[in-house]
Amino acid sequence: MLEIEHLVTGYGGVPVLQDVSLTLAAGEIVGLLGANNAGKTTLINSLSGVYAPMSGRILFEGADVTALTPRERVELGIVQVPEGRLVFPDMSVRENLLLGGINRRARPGRARQMEHVLELFPRMKERLSQDAGTLSGGEQQMLAIGRALMAEARILMLDEPSLGLSPLFVQYIFGIIDKLHAEGLTILLVEQNLNLTLRHAQRCYVLERGRVAIEGPADAIKNDPRTRSAYLGL
Amino acid sequence: MAEFLQALTQGLLIGSTYGLLALGMGLVYGVSGVVNFAHGDFIALGMFMCLALYSALSLDPYVSIIITVPVMMGIGALVYRYLLRPMVGYKFLMIVQLTLGLSLVLQNGILMVFGGQPARTPSAVESKLWILGEVVMRVPHVIAFVVSFALAIGLYVMLRSTDFGRSIRAVHQNAHAASLMGIDVGRVQVLTFALGIGILAIAAALLLPGTPIQPTMGLRYTVITLLVVVLGGMTNFVGIMLGGLVIGISEAFGTIYLSDILGMLLPYGIFVLIMLFRPQGLTWGAAR
Numbered sequence: 001m002l003e004i005e006h007l008v009t010g011y012g013g014v015p016v017l018q019d020v021s022l023t024l025a026a027g028e029i030v031g032l033l034g035a036n037n038a039g040k041t042t043l044i045n046s047l048s049g050v051y052a053p054m055s056g057r058i059l060f061e062g063a064d065v066t067a068l069t070p071r072e073r074v075e076l077g078i079v080q081v082p083e084g085r086l087v088f089p090d091m092s093v094r095e096n097l098l099l100g101g102i103n104r105r106a107r108p109g110r111a112r113q114m115e116h117v118l119e120l121f122p123r124m125k126e127r128l129s130q131d132a133g134t135l136s137g138g139e140q141q142m143l144a145i146g147r148a149l150m151a152e153a154r155i156l157m158l159d160e161p162s163l164g165l166s167p168l169f170v171q172y173i174f175g176i177i178d179k180l181h182a183e184g185l186t187i188l189l190v191e192q193n194l195n196l197t198l199r200h201a202q203r204c205y206v207l208e209r210g211r212v213a214i215e216g217p218a219d220a221i222k223n224d225p226r227t228r229s230a231y232l233g234l
Numbered sequence: 235m236a237e238f239l240q241a242l243t244q245g246l247l248i249g250s251t252y253g254l255l256a257l258g259m260g261l262v263y264g265v266s267g268v269v270n271f272a273h274g275d276f277i278a279l280g281m282f283m284c285l286a287l288y289s290a291l292s293l294d295p296y297v298s299i300i301i302t303v304p305v306m307m308g309i310g311a312l313v314y315r316y317l318l319r320p321m322v323g324y325k326f327l328m329i330v331q332l333t334l335g336l337s338l339v340l341q342n343g344i345l346m347v348f349g350g351q352p353a354r355t356p357s358a359v360e361s362k363l364w365i366l367g368e369v370v371m372r373v374p375h376v377i378a379f380v381v382s383f384a385l386a387i388g389l390y391v392m393l394r395s396t397d398f399g400r401s402i403r404a405v406h407q408n409a410h411a412a413s414l415m416g417i418d419v420g421r422v423q424v425l426t427f428a429l430g431i432g433i434l435a436i437a438a439a440l441l442l443p444g445t446p447i448q449p450t451m452g453l454r455y456t457v458i459t460l461l462v463v464v465l466g467g468m469t470n471f472v473g474i475m476l477g478g479l480v481i482g483i484s485e486a487f488g489t490i491y492l493s494d495i496l497g498m499l500l501p502y503g504i505f506v507l508i509m510l511f512r513p514q515g516l517t518w519g520a521a522r
Contacts, residue, residue: 048414074416086411088404099404102397103416151416 001026001186002047002078002155007056009046015054016042018210024155029177029187031201031218033194035231038207040190041083044157047188048080049073060155074103077154081161083190085144089133093124096132096143100150110150117146120176138169145176156180157188162196174200194231198222206230236368241490242483247375249482250382253475255437255455256462257389258430264406264469266423267326268318271333274455275340276431280306280438281447282344285355295357295439296377302435310431314424322423337452344449357443374443381440385433386475393471402426406469461505467515476516480504 002024009017017039024030034040045051047058049070058066060076068076088096097117101110118125121142127135132143141161148156158177162170170193177200181187191197197204197218204221206214208230214221221227255277262268270276283302284295293301317336321329362373393399404412405422413419462481466474481501488500508516 050410050413069418070413071416071418074414080414082411082414086408086414088407088411090407091400091403095400098397099400099412099415099417102401107397147415 001061003059005057007046007058008054009042009051010054016210017046020212022205022212024186024188026186027184028203029181029189029201031197031204032188032190032207033197033204034207039210040207041159044080044159044190047078047157074151075105077152079148079151079153080157080159081144081148083159083163085140087132087140087143089131091132092129093132093143094128096147097150100147103151106150106152109152113150113152117149121146138165141165141173153185155186155188159190160192162191162193237490239369241486243369243371244375245483245486246479247371247379248486249479251378251437251440252458252462252482253478254382254385254433255459256466256474256478257386258433259459259463260466260469260474261402262427262430265402265426266322268322268329271330271456272337272340273459275337275452276306276434277438277455278344278447278449278452279340280435281442282348284439284442285353285447288355295355295442299436299439303432306435307428307432311424311428314427319420341449341452348449350449352446352448354446355442360443372444378440385436390471461501465505465508465515470515473516
């Protein structure tokens, strides 16, 4: 469904990602692991079109999307839940969800999609008219995921969904991720939390200083001694 | 007492239009961080367009807005797209310099076309009065008040309950997150700037009846608008309208109760006082 070929991305002429290749099959849940500064967020933002790559290609369902704007990619269904959630703090939960579905493809079905999202997150239903800035961290993460689903995501990219959440909320959020996977959604899961990701992902890539250091099924990654060293930067 | 009521009414009427002027500037600042120092010169441009339309087609300024609003919005979109957008993200001072330069270009452009003599654009309602007890109101002021508040309410509703309005607020609150929703941030900024300039075209017609116009008059409106926007806390909707009323009322009290020059100073004095005690402006966190 998604293919990244030899992607090089950077800022100010300095490459952060160096020759990264990655594939994502339809319905798959793939983990992207790595220490801080390994380039995980840069990769996700490259897929969203925030940064133009220096070289390499991104294919979505066989079509080259490398030159598309962020808006065009959201319209295709390539949607991310950003690190730190980035909900719109001075807008209500309802307005945040409506904004999630503002793209041309999702807008006609917004009402139906909103029902689906509120079914998934009953707590959001109780807080529809509350400002997003007054929600707890876990609730904001629910809202951020709900907002991405409103865009009728076909590939959902989650950037550090466990960041700053209590263990209970982490469990809840990963339960939701499993549920979305079971519904057939294709998911790219970016995480620092190694064990958690290995439990939920089918395949994983481990990034180390902007390169893919290891890739393979979750079980193989778990037992690979290089995984720990990539994390510790040894 | 009659004098007091007279000053208060006059201040409220004119202050509502000041509030409207400032809303345009606040919206633009909110989505792109641009403070437009040519703001008042666009008002002057709108007024001279009304004059040209009166000379050529004997149109009343209130009718001219059918033409001036779309033309000014087009100019606004072009100015943002080709002059301001390349500067966004650089130092704030560069944008200040650029808009100050634009102000000089507009002033001298108007001077070249219309000459330097003060001119007037007549309107059918110009000298009509509306007398309510002891208070005498000029009809153009009443029209300005009603239209300004109607537009402010319209803008508020637009920001709250349309997709375009929510896009504007989303870009204001977090432009990066807005782009991840599929909102074209650059497009929202261009459209908001065009909207701000379109508002000025309406404000120009509202302020025009009875006002002698000259090419350099824009600076005064720029300064008043800046005062109001800062009083209102830059991006707070209710605060800005309130700021407009405060400046309008202090101007009216200044001219009625104090001698000419001293009276003109009153709004600035009150502005300094408010800023000393409430540097964050007249806001209390409502309605962004």
